[in-house]
Amino acid sequence: MAEDEEFSLFAEEVKGIRPLKKTEVYLGKKQGETDFQARQKAALEGKFEDKNYLSKDYVERVDPNDMLEFKRSGVQDGVFKRLRQGKYGVESRLDLHRRTVEEARREVFQFTQDCMNHDIRVGIIVHGKGDRTPENQATLKSYINKWLRDIDEVMAFHSAQRYHGGLGAVYVLFKKSEKARLENWERHQKR
Template sequence: MQEDDNDFSLFAQEVQGIRPLEKNEVYLGKKQGDVDFVERQKAALIAKVEDRNHLSQDYVERVDPNDMLEYKRPGVQDGVFKRLRQGKYGVEARLDLHRKTVEHARREVFQFVEDCMRNDIRVGIIVHGKGDRTPDPTNQATIKSFINKWLRDLDNVMAFHSAQRHHGGLGAVYVLMRKSEQARLENWERHQKR
């Protein structure tokens, strides 16, 4: 009982001089109960995009800052891959990941590929940097390592290769996207007219 009295007197000392707020002293900007449906809709759309993003940021096999990145799915013609490697396709979209965290880069890479597909962009470039200026050698080429993993995990990426020197060299990668259904149909029609 003595301890309860001490707690009560300590609490009373702490709240001494506090007065209740008048009803009109608090302004929240909206009437209580109003719901901003536009903000809720935006949040729901962002959550949907996040839910579809399956790219992992768990374990990644490390690459060296000076390693060349290259990958092609089965079915990609050798000539197409050679032209990509040589930088002979026009780059239609660019994503720069310098100074991005792994989580930020993960979201941006996923969105970049989605945007390219939605806009019928066939070739893009992702500038990831080499990551060789990081003082901690175990942390070098982190984003580059994740790019190497993530692009393989995206079904709409058909191939990728480290860029030519004038496009960023080993600090950037060309990305070949899958043809959209519309582009496939147009290509088929064009070849049928010959």
């Protein structure tokens, strides 16, 4: 095809197209914000979001009076029973009263990371029952039920005993760290 023919075809295709006015173009930045500030803000937000994989989507609602319980395969029945009965010492606590779902999402993720970094085996998350919200939604309780199942480091969880918050709190059993596993293995090898 000759150059003139190509140009004619191109001209035919773009016939009727008009240039956009500056007011019609979205540049992706706020008034007074420089490109550098916008990029830095996006990078910081993106970096934070990439790490926290907990869902913000709709979750199946639980009733304020439902008992929460979950156990991964491999967790012994006796260990789960002791967790359920509140017989393990609670080493760490997170209180989510008056938190939004997004705040709770960030705090639960950080709480899990902190517990793993400090070799904490049992923690408690106080989420409230949600029976004082409009229509008894139990929103945070529902999200906790979903999030804890999605976190690989959580081996089991169960609604707490009355003296620890009852149906408004949950005991969480975390995976042993590699360091704790090795120490446990060495202790049993010496017997």
